[in-house]
Amino acid sequence: MSYIPAELIKKKRNGGVHTADEIRTLIRLYSKDELPDYQMAAWLMAVFFSGMTGEETTVLTEAMLHSGLTLDFSHLPTPAVDKHSTGGVGDKTSMIIAPIAAAAGVPVPMIAGRGLGHTGGTLDKLEAIPGFNIRFSLEEFRTNVEKYGVCIIGQTDEICPADKKIYALRDVTATVDSLPLICASIMSKKIAEGISGLVLDVKYGSGAFMKTIGRAETLANHLIEIGHGHGKKVIAVLSNMDQPLGRFIGNALEIGECIAILKNQSFLNEEPGRFHDTRELSIALAGDMIWLGGKADSREHGAEVAEEVLASGAAWRKFEQICHVQGGRLSELPSAAKKEIVLAPQNGFVQSLETEQIGLAAIKLGAGRLKTADLIDPTAGIHMHKKIGEAVHRGEALYTLFARDEKHFAEARTMLLAATTISLQKVASPRLIALRK
Amino acid sequence: MSYIPAELIKKKRNGGVHTADEIRTLIRLYSKDELPDYQMAAWLMAVFFSGMTGEETTVLTEAMLHSGLTLDFSHLPTPAVDKHSTGGVGDKTSMIIAPIAAAAGVPVPMIAGRGLGHTGGTLDKLEAIPGFNIRFSLEEFRTNVEKYGVCIIGQTDEICPADKKIYALRDVTATVDSLPLICASIMSKKIAEGISGLVLDVKYGSGAFMKTIGRAETLANHLIEIGHGHGKKVIAVLSNMDQPLGRFIGNALEIGECIAILKNQSFLNEEPGRFHDTRELSIALAGDMIWLGGKADSREHGAEVAEEVLASGAAWRKFEQICHVQGGRLSELPSAAKKEIVLAPQNGFVQSLETEQIGLAAIKLGAGRLKTADLIDPTAGIHMHKKIGEAVHRGEALYTLFARDEKHFAEARTMLLAATTISLQKVASPRLIALRK
Numbered sequence: 001m002s003y004i005p006a007e008l009i010k011k012k013r014n015g016g017v018h019t020a021d022e023i024r025t026l027i028r029l030y031s032k033d034e035l036p037d038y039q040m041a042a043w044l045m046a047v048f049f050s051g052m053t054g055e056e057t058t059v060l061t062e063a064m065l066h067s068g069l070t071l072d073f074s075h076l077p078t079p080a081v082d083k084h085s086t087g088g089v090g091d092k093t094s095m096i097i098a099p100i101a102a103a104a105g106v107p108v109p110m111i112a113g114r115g116l117g118h119t120g121g122t123l124d125k126l127e128a129i130p131g132f133n134i135r136f137s138l139e140e141f142r143t144n145v146e147k148y149g150v151c152i153i154g155q156t157d158e159i160c161p162a163d164k165k166i167y168a169l170r171d172v173t174a175t176v177d178s179l180p181l182i183c184a185s186i187m188s189k190k191i192a193e194g195i196s197g198l199v200l201d202v203k204y205g206s207g208a209f210m211k212t213i214g215r216a217e218t219l220a221n222h223l224i225e226i227g228h229g230h231g232k233k234v235i236a237v238l239s240n241m242d243q244p245l246g247r248f249i250g251n252a253l254e255i256g257e258c259i260a261i262l263k264n265q266s267f268l269n270e271e272p273g274r275f276h277d278t279r280e281l282s283i284a285l286a287g288d289m290i291w292l293g294g295k296a297d298s299r300e301h302g303a304e305v306a307e308e309v310l311a312s313g314a315a316w317r318k319f320e321q322i323c324h325v326q327g328g329r330l331s332e333l334p335s336a337a338k339k340e341i342v343l344a345p346q347n348g349f350v351q352s353l354e355t356e357q358i359g360l361a362a363i364k365l366g367a368g369r370l371k372t373a374d375l376i377d378p379t380a381g382i383h384m385h386k387k388i389g390e391a392v393h394r395g396e397a398l399y400t401l402f403a404r405d406e407k408h409f410a411e412a413r414t415m416l417l418a419a420t421t422i423s424l425q426k427v428a429s430p431r432l433i434a435l436r437k
Numbered sequence: 438m439s440y441i442p443a444e445l446i447k448k449k450r451n452g453g454v455h456t457a458d459e460i461r462t463l464i465r466l467y468s469k470d471e472l473p474d475y476q477m478a479a480w481l482m483a484v485f486f487s488g489m490t491g492e493e494t495t496v497l498t499e500a501m502l503h504s505g506l507t508l509d510f511s512h513l514p515t516p517a518v519d520k521h522s523t524g525g526v527g528d529k530t531s532m533i534i535a536p537i538a539a540a541a542g543v544p545v546p547m548i549a550g551r552g553l554g555h556t557g558g559t560l561d562k563l564e565a566i567p568g569f570n571i572r573f574s575l576e577e578f579r580t581n582v583e584k585y586g587v588c589i590i591g592q593t594d595e596i597c598p599a600d601k602k603i604y605a606l607r608d609v610t611a612t613v614d615s616l617p618l619i620c621a622s623i624m625s626k627k628i629a630e631g632i633s634g635l636v637l638d639v640k641y642g643s644g645a646f647m648k649t650i651g652r653a654e655t656l657a658n659h660l661i662e663i664g665h666g667h668g669k670k671v672i673a674v675l676s677n678m679d680q681p682l683g684r685f686i687g688n689a690l691e692i693g694e695c696i697a698i699l700k701n702q703s704f705l706n707e708e709p710g711r712f713h714d715t716r717e718l719s720i721a722l723a724g725d726m727i728w729l730g731g732k733a734d735s736r737e738h739g740a741e742v743a744e745e746v747l748a749s750g751a752a753w754r755k756f757e758q759i760c761h762v763q764g765g766r767l768s769e770l771p772s773a774a775k776k777e778i779v780l781a782p783q784n785g786f787v788q789s790l791e792t793e794q795i796g797l798a799a800i801k802l803g804a805g806r807l808k809t810a811d812l813i814d815p816t817a818g819i820h821m822h823k824k825i826g827e828a829v830h831r832g833e834a835l836y837t838l839f840a841r842d843e844k845h846f847a848e849a850r851t852m853l854l855a856a857t858t859i860s861l862q863k864v865a866s867p868r869l870i871a872l873r874k
Contacts, residue, residue, distance in 0.1 A: 006608070006611050007611075009611035013485065036474070036475075038473075041475035042478040045446075045450070171443070172442070
């Protein structure tokens with residue numbers, strides 16, 4: 001059917017609900033460059049204000065999904081499962097859960113992303129491992145998943161090209177933070193992986209895009225609804241991001257923390273027990289994946305299996321295999337040429353952390369990009385000696401900064417001290433997992 | 438100062454108030470093709486939803502005004518004055534009030550528009566007069582105003598080019614009907630004419646863009662505020678558009694009605710008294726122009742002067758002069774090759790008219806454009822034999838259709854009959870002028 005684009009924009013602007021055919025037409029025309037950027041931009045802004053129903057969002061997801069190639073792993077004996085995190089600071093669980101789930105026999109076809117805003121990205125972390133290749137063809141990706149049970153790559157031009165084009169436009173037209181657009185973008189890419197199940201790690205708190213648990217739950221509900229609309233099993237963990245996850249932020253540093261957890265060993269003088277939050281969340285997420293993959297009878301049982309796989313060393317061996325298959329030389333993991341310790345300015349307990357600012361300080365040091373053209377320093381990052389509720393003494397190490405040079409140390413130090421509230425009263429550490437859906 | 442365009446879009450999207458510098462930057466960059474259409478489109482949609490303060494709208498008006506050349510008639514002994522109508526069906530007052538005001542000694546530099554949607558435009562009407570030239574350079578326009586006291590032309594590329602570019606974008610991105618954008622577009626073009634005073638004819642009712650008097654008054658208030666912000670005297674008449682103005686709709690037909698009023702003679706068997714609403718509104722608007730031009734002591738006195746100038750034949754002689762100067766051959770005004778009478782289907786009184794539908798029926802006959810590429814038939818149009826409150830007898834002429842061929846007569850007849858409600862109870866004619874501001 002033929003539509004007048006301005007009339008479709010007007011319909012959404014006036015709060016109307018699109019038919020499936022209208023949404024498919026918009027996405028098809030835009031993909032084929034037959035709808036100009038300015039009309040898509042106006043429509044996106046209208047969606048920002050008028051919203052979309054669950055059904056509209058499901059259709060949008062489907063239209064973006066079918067703009068490119070899709071994979072299918074349904075021929076495998078075990079359902080393929082992936083995890084998606086809405087993004088956090090120090091959020092490094094993918095490197096732990098992918099090998100755990102794969103080692104437990106659940107195929108993990110993971111198409112991961114780059115860092116966004118103040119948060120890190122799985123691809124940037126993996127690329128801190130010299131030689132690690134995240135650019136495989138979809139055919140190679142499929143073969144690796146079938147052969148080794150897991151492969152982690154970046155988005156290719158073949159997967160959801162409409163999403164790629166729309167995302168670039170949203171980025172420059174202030175239409176990124178629209179719930180239906182976020183949901184369709186996430187889910188189209190995940191569904192294109194050919195998975196049967198998806199575990200969502202929906203973050204909330206000072207370091208997350210969703211600052212409150214309420215907004216995080218709304219997002220989780222929408223994502224689950226879309227997944228169900230596409231016949232996928234989708235479950236969610238709502239996890240706290242009022243402080244960075246684990247002790248390290250920055251690409252090579254986070255790989256170091258992951259290896260320490262996978263091998264149950266210390267890293268940069270931190271004993272493995274000091275990474276308990278990263279470990280706990282990884283076990284929960286991997287357990288959920290194992291359950292969705294049918295390798296456990298319940299979420300609790302899934303977590304037990306994940307714990308066994310991790311404790312046995314099987315997850316570590318799987319991670320070594322991933323690195324081997326994808327060309328990563330773990331023994332050459334780089335470390336920073338320069339470091340500087342930021343001392344605690346007073347006695348007390350860490351009361352609260354402005355986690356988004358801590359993420360931005362890491363990016364300032366070189367751990368991420370603020371613009372697409374920015375170069376990443378894989379060795380740059382932050383060691384968090386103290387987390388919420390922990391006692392600090394004046395003059396004791398609060399943070400260690402790492403980078404290839406010292407030029408942003410002063411600024412990062414200022415940002416970190418401003419982001420850290422120390423008080424005399426001890427507070428409890430925030431509860432890591434608030435809710436499971 | 439340098440801004441990130443996406444941040445400016447986000448600011449408006451989030452309901453923020455722009456600084457003057459931000460608005461000027463957006464308009465300057467867009468005029469110079471340094472801001473892409475898609476960012477302007479997103480910003481326009483954000484303005485649609487978030488609105489603009491009076492101050493922001495005044496700055497936007499000023500930025501569009503200064504994107505091109507502006508005229509200045511302040512050296513003339515009498516303040517130059519123009520009228521702007523928000524658009525209606527059968528709204529032909531410009532052809533009457535421009536000569537009245539000019540004949541009364543008030544300079545009228547009138548840059549007029551084309552038909553828009555279901556409404557007609559002054560330029561299309563004037564061009565029904567063979568040879569009438571509405572394309573003068575600004576220099577010729579200025580000279581004519583100084584020499585003859587009046588000139589009527591179309592918008593040139595030199596006047597408010599930013600508005601022209603933005604209007605074209607609004608048209609295809611469903612961002613036309615935004616109050617601040619409408620106001621800035623109208624006022625930038627009018628202020629560019631170099632006038633000291635402006636009379637607004639703000640229409641409300643079934644044939645106007647503003648369906649209710651409340652919305653019309655809001656629009657009037659905004660336009661007046663912007664005008665005052667630019668040091669202009671601006672007054673408004675809120676006039677009813679629940680039925681077409683006068684008896685004729687269509688370009689040559691409306692010129693015929695204007696000539697009949699200017700010469701106090703009949704036209705197509707209609708006695709001059711049957712055009713009393715067109716005449717009454719014209720006297721009111723011309724009177725207001727005469728008052729703003731300082732040729733009367735009050736609005737009432739202005740109307741008296743207008744009445745005298747019209748009755749004396751001076752306005753008609755001025756209209757003849759306008760046509761002569763602008764090349765229009767009044768004696769060659771064309772008439773339609775085909776006509777058809779639409780009969781009243783029942784006895785009763787005209788109860789109500791769907792005036793927008795009547796305007797669309799006229800356009801269907803060829804009196805206007807639905808798309809820019811459509812050609813106008815200057816002879817096409819509608820004769821309204823019966824208006825609200827008038828008695829009709831079954832089989833009596835309700836409308837006469839005119840066009841160069843009969844191909845759309847059936848459709849127009851159906852539209853007109855559907856737009857006309859006849860009932861046994863007599864209703865009063867709507868009050869023509871509801872409010873003056």
